[in-house]
Amino acid sequence: MSEEILSLHNAEIFQRENLVLSNVNLSIKKGEFVYLIGKTGSGKSSLMKTLYGDLPLEKGTGGIVDFDLTKLKEKEIPFLRRKLGIVFQDFKLLNDRTVYENLFFVLKATGWKDKGKMKAKIIEVLSKVGMETKDFKMPFQLSGGEQQRVAIARALLNDPDLILADEPTGNLDPVTSVDVMNVLRDIHNSGKTILMATHDYALILKFPYKTIKCEGGELFEVVQQKN
Numbered sequence: 001m002s003e004e005i006l007s008l009h010n011a012e013i014f015q016r017e018n019l020v021l022s023n024v025n026l027s028i029k030k031g032e033f034v035y036l037i038g039k040t041g042s043g044k045s046s047l048m049k050t051l052y053g054d055l056p057l058e059k060g061t062g063g064i065v066d067f068d069l070t071k072l073k074e075k076e077i078p079f080l081r082r083k084l085g086i087v088f089q090d091f092k093l094l095n096d097r098t099v100y101e102n103l104f105f106v107l108k109a110t111g112w113k114d115k116g117k118m119k120a121k122i123i124e125v126l127s128k129v130g131m132e133t134k135d136f137k138m139p140f141q142l143s144g145g146e147q148q149r150v151a152i153a154r155a156l157l158n159d160p161d162l163i164l165a166d167e168p169t170g171n172l173d174p175v176t177s178v179d180v181m182n183v184l185r186d187i188h189n190s191g192k193t194i195l196m197a198t199h200d201y202a203l204i205l206k207f208p209y210k211t212i213k214c215e216g217g218e219l220f221e222v223v224q225q226k227n
């Protein structure tokens with residue numbers, strides 16, 4: 001049986017005192033690609049935030065990589081995030097430094113010391129997203145799709161066990177979205193586990209993977225029709 005990398009049992013997801021999702025049961029195994037879909041405001045981001053320790057898991061049980069979400073302490077959150085690669089809709093690159101420096105900054109902050117190894121790692125992850133020739137550019141000199149590629153490269157730096165992508169194509173046009181999705185698919189095909197929140201149904205049809213839907217305050221697995 002393959003290894004479970006994320007599990008939630010009877011979890012309740014809150015935004016402060018507001019219950020957003022209840023009775024949440026979710027299991028993701030190593031190597032899976034899973035979509036989290038649902039209308040705006042249905043709770044996708046709240047669930048993602050609970051998974052990376054931005055919202056506490058107060059009811060139910062949950063485990064992600066090697067961490068118990070019910071017992072997660074403030075000081076453990078950076079260590080949890082090191083095992084996760086997180087990709088956001090708005091890229092969140094530092095605009096005052098180059099692509100290379102953005103990635104170098106993360107490596108330094110996560111304890112890397114050897115400059116040669118850091119350089120090799122940066123080239124490795126940029127090559128995975130096809131951005132190795134643009135390492136000297138500032139983020140604002142890149143298109144949205146290129147910025148998201150760099151953000152995906154940044155998420156790969158510490159060889160994460162799980163990638164959480166919250167609407168990674170939300171700011172991109174349909175053609176660029178497919179481009180970025182091709183990158184995520186290649187990363188998945190190389191063995192990575194990915195949970196991606198999206199409301200882009202066209203992408204799901206083009207890149208079909210297991211799909212979980214947030215609706216009416218609960219989660220359901222969507223059974224995809226085979227044509």
Ligand SMILES: Nc1ncnc2c1ncn2[C@@H]1O[C@H](COP(=O)(O)OP(=O)(O)OP(=O)(O)O)[C@@H](O)[C@H]1O
Binds near residue numbers: 040
């Ligand atoms: N910081 C907050 N404080 C209180 N309530 C919030 C907060 N952020 C979101 N909510 C509420 O929680 C519910 C779920 O929001 P969430 O952002 O998780 O939805 P979503 O499915 O990710 O939506 P979208 O697709 O628009 O990002 C909504 O009713 C929203 O109004």
